[in-house]
Amino acid sequence: MKSGLPGNPRVVLDTNTVISAAISDDGTSYKVFELLLTGAIENITTKEIIAEVKDVFSRPRISKLIGPEDMNSFIQTFEKSSIKIEAISEFEAVPEDPDDNMILEAAVDGNADYILSWDNHLLQIGNFKGIKIITPKDFLLLFATN
Secondary structure: OOOOOOOOEEEOOHHHHHHHHOOOOOOHHHHHHHHHHHOEEEEEHHHHHHHHHHHHOOHHHHHHOOHHHHHHHHHHHHHHEEEEEOOOOOOOOOOOOOOHHHHHHHHHOOOOOEEEEEEEOHHOOOOEEEEEOOOOHHHHHHHHHH
16 A cells, blocks of 8 residues: 655655765755665665666766775665565566666556656656656655645
């Protein structure tokens, strides 16, 4: 059953949100990550999302911003703090970036309330099968008012 605000919303953190949280501990994405660490929100993830996070961390422009020890620690914390599911749904809702479909699949199969992303392809969808797709900034504003 879906939870809504107030309470412990179930979210899917898009890869760009996770990476942003790791490289800036005073940014909006990190504030969302802190909500995850304190148990105020539940994050749904999959092995595919975790693999993509690891792949993006290994890219030169990201790896120069965060050292390998911090990166590994962050990934481990992300995995331990998240609810891992195996997504069985398959969607083709984002033809411009098919990799984004795994975020939608995790959200639907994990019964999420929100997808938190900075990705315009996902943000343009706005709402997918009752799941709101918003920026971490908008989520924090929503969370703070409830």
